[in-house]
Amino acid sequence: MSLELSFQSTIKNRDLHDLILKALKENPSWHAKLAKLDLAKSKSGFRTDGSKPLSKGSIGLNQGQEKSKITNFQTSRTPRWESSAMYGWEVDLWGKWNERKKESAKFIEAEKHVLEGAKLKLIYSITERWLMACFLKEELAIATRQIRDHNEAHILHLHKYNAGLDDNISLIKMETQIKLQVLEHNRIKQDLDICMIQLGTLLGSPLDGNLSEIPNLSSLTLPSLPSLLPSRLLQGRPDILAGQLKIYAQAHRINASRLNLYPSLNLNLSGIGMSGDLSDGFEQWKFSGGPVIDLPILSPKRRTQLRIDEASLKMIDLEWKASLLRAVREIESATIKHQSNVKDFNISQNLVDEFIKAYQISDLKFQAGLISRIDLIQEMNRLNESKRTSLNYRSNYWKSFLILSERLGINWLD
DSSP states (O other): OOTTOOHHHHSOOHHHHHHHHHHHHHOHHHHHHHHHHHHHHHHHHHHTGGGSOEEEEEEEEOOOEEOOTTTTTOOEEOOSEEEEEEEEEEEOSSSHHHHHHHHHHHHHHHHHHHHHHHHHHHHHHHHHHHHHHHHHHHHHHHHHHHHHHHHHHHHHHHHHHHTTSSOHHHHHHHHHHHHHHHHHHHHHHHHHHHHHHHHHHHHTSOOOOOGGGSOOGGGSOOOOOOSOOOGGGGGGOHHHHHHHHHHHHHHHHHHHHHHTTSOEEEEEEEEEEEESOTTSOOSEEEEEEEEEEEOOSSOHHHHHHHHHHHHHHHHHHHHHHHHHHHHHHHHHHHHHHHHHHHHHHHHHHHHHHHHHHHHHHHHHHHHTTSSOHHHHHHHHHHHHHHHHHHHHHHHHHHHHHHHHHHHHTOOOOO
16 A cells, blocks of 8 residues: 555545635634644753753842951941852753653654644544535435425325225325425434534534535545555554654653763852942952762652653553554454445445336336336335435445544545
8 A cells, every 4th residue: 555645545525625624724623732732842841941051140139237257246237239140050961861852852743643643533523524414415305305206196196086096095104104204304404404513613613504515425436445454554543653652752751760860960150249239349249160969879759750750661651552452453343344334335236226227117117008107106216215225325335434544544645
């Protein structure tokens, strides 16, 4: 299978593609997920801020008195204004902060794949609702034709009854059948209206209710996938990639926690100045600085953190392996179901062809005066019913194809 397999190459419909692009621009839920990626980037920077030099300064008013041996223990006022400055930087001797940066980079990549998974879910949800609208629109049209044909047959039965050629039971059956057809028509219309509302919600703005832009399901070219689906397609599933990157990120985190047990070198500089009046020069000042070696000889907190990170890696690794098994199971199950739906649809199409032949023969008999108009209408009703059944199997074909495509991770090609 081509590695460039994409949603656009499997489902070729310009109207559907435009709707998806509209949703990616206007859907507020999707934009909220994009904002989560920015939040993840900010959190990633927070974890590595310790590697950057830190400097700060302050100035304040401080009233007080002091005695000292230098002034023979005479009481004197301390300078009113006090200012200070500090600079500190931890030198990355062993690469601890470098590991932290690698962890953050992998974490961001994982979040991008999580975002791709959300995008995939949105795209296939829109497609499923759009195809359902196509199905319901066409089914509604068939149901309307059935009601019309039943009405015509009912009128013909009424004429036969008035002529004494038919009994009241036939009329009761016809009226009952019409009522059942109307109930079914109303149910389909209700489902179609709800489907359009759901589709508008996914798009981020309500639809105008115009069904003219929704095609019939039968007019859409049925998609197909190659018969062999290599396992390498698992490498394209967003959840699999995200899980793998989280393992890499956690591995870098463990390395950083382990290196944090080693001695570290810090460069510290500080200064302080005091003055009785801001218009005068500093009366007292002090400056100090130099390297400081941090020796974590016994640091229970750091050792506990290392054990926590190692346990987390084991858990993440097991979760990723479980996701692999789940992905394989989902793909295999979806493949079996889709193959079964393909066979059922082909059988239903063959049945429709047979009913078409039967109707054509009945029409010839009607033209020759061998059967009545009522008999011809009954044959048409059987044909329409077979079309509805085939349409339902066509819808199942599309549903199982979408599920299989989503399980394979076939994504939108930007």
